[in-house]
Amino acid sequence: MSVLIYTDSADGTLTKNAFEAANYGALLAKKEGKSATAIVIGEASDIDKLGAYGVTKVLHVNDAALNNFDPQRNAAIIAQAVTKENATTIIFPHDYSGKATAPMLVAKLDAGLVTGAVALPEGNTVRKAVFSGKAFADVEIKTAIKIISVLPNAVDKQIGEGSVAVENFSCEIPTTRLTVKEVKKASTELSLTEADIVVSAGRGLKGPENWGMIEELAQELGAATACSRPVADIGWRPHHEHVGQTGIAIRPNLYIAVGISGAIQHLAGVNGSKTIVVINTDPEAPFFKAADYGIVGDAFEVVPKMIAAVKKLKG
Numbered sequence: 001m002s003v004l005i006y007t008d009s010a011d012g013t014l015t016k017n018a019f020e021a022a023n024y025g026a027l028l029a030k031k032e033g034k035s036a037t038a039i040v041i042g043e044a045s046d047i048d049k050l051g052a053y054g055v056t057k058v059l060h061v062n063d064a065a066l067n068n069f070d071p072q073r074n075a076a077i078i079a080q081a082v083t084k085e086n087a088t089t090i091i092f093p094h095d096y097s098g099k100a101t102a103p104m105l106v107a108k109l110d111a112g113l114v115t116g117a118v119a120l121p122e123g124n125t126v127r128k129a130v131f132s133g134k135a136f137a138d139v140e141i142k143t144a145i146k147i148i149s150v151l152p153n154a155v156d157k158q159i160g161e162g163s164v165a166v167e168n169f170s171c172e173i174p175t176t177r178l179t180v181k182e183v184k185k186a187s188t189e190l191s192l193t194e195a196d197i198v199v200s201a202g203r204g205l206k207g208p209e210n211w212g213m214i215e216e217l218a219q220e221l222g223a224a225t226a227c228s229r230p231v232a233d234i235g236w237r238p239h240h241e242h243v244g245q246t247g248i249a250i251r252p253n254l255y256i257a258v259g260i261s262g263a264i265q266h267l268a269g270v271n272g273s274k275t276i277v278v279i280n281t282d283p284e285a286p287f288f289k290a291a292d293y294g295i296v297g298d299a300f301e302v303v304p305k306m307i308a309a310v311k312k313l314k315g
């Protein structure tokens, strides 16, 4: 019996969330005395790295025609891998790929699904985040086949030096009702959901012309940029940067919020970040209550000093 992990790739390499899901699946397999097998659909040049994350075997459907993400097709392929591997637990990353594919597999396998897991299961019970990360729910899966999607950055990784056996998986590629013909990235910048560090700014920046320093700080830190909703609504920043309840939910290691008040709807999308730094002129800004580090100060003075400090540290 095995734990099967779906590892998504983008631009020819596996995603950060895929490696995290792989590690979660491998830790679960070890705990339950099972083997950890990953399935990769489409081209990916870094499959060998999965060994370090505890995966021992990879089923690779190595076909460039499958590079475009297609959840309907992928669910049908994964179902075949479940049968081949006699898998009783299937792990997905809780990102766009897992959110789209896992429910389709649930329907195919008549399985129970827990989304957004934050810890390894205890028996059949899985802990997940609810109410935008404000509480946890312990959910019991009662079906023979269990499907779990893992919240990014929620479970500590254990990376070793293991190696992985890669097997070409020949399976039936289904004819689906829709065909994804091309996927075009909205931007060439670092993906928000994959970034370790995010520099985000809000209405406190006064206008779009002042974003240069935010972009510079992000560049120096190797970070992605984000923004509050009004900033995207007014058109100061593109909508794909909007984080929060109605935007993208992110969980980076470091979230730097500049001139953002910290409204509950904003916090809902960022409060899973490991470390939060807030820069705001108003000492009463609600964001300070959620912050690990706070600077009461003017962004136009603080951010240039941060840029200079990072440059000095690097140089």
Ligand SMILES: Cc1cc2nc3c(=O)[nH]c(=O)nc-3n(C[C@H](O)[C@H](O)[C@H](O)COP(=O)(O)OP(=O)(O)OC[C@H]3O[C@@H](n4cnc5c(N)ncnc54)[C@H](O)[C@@H]3O)c2cc1C
Pocket (backbone or CB within 6 Å): 201, 202, 203, 204, 205, 227, 228, 229, 230, 231, 242, 243, 244, 245, 246, 247, 258, 259, 260, 261, 262, 263, 264, 265, 266, 269, 279, 280, 281, 282, 285, 297, 298, 299, 300
């Ligand atoms: C249904 C619903 C859903 C929503 N979803 C989202 C969502 O997904 N994401 C989201 O972000 N919002 C969302 N909102 C909006 C949210 O309620 C807030 O209005 C919004 O987050 C405020 O954005 P802001 O902090 O950029 O602006 P403001 O509230 O105007 O805050 C600006 C902050 O900048 C500070 N400031 C001013 N000048 C400076 C300076 N020079 N230096 C440093 N700090 C300065 C101020 O003290 C203030 O705290 C939603 C609202 C509703 C009703």
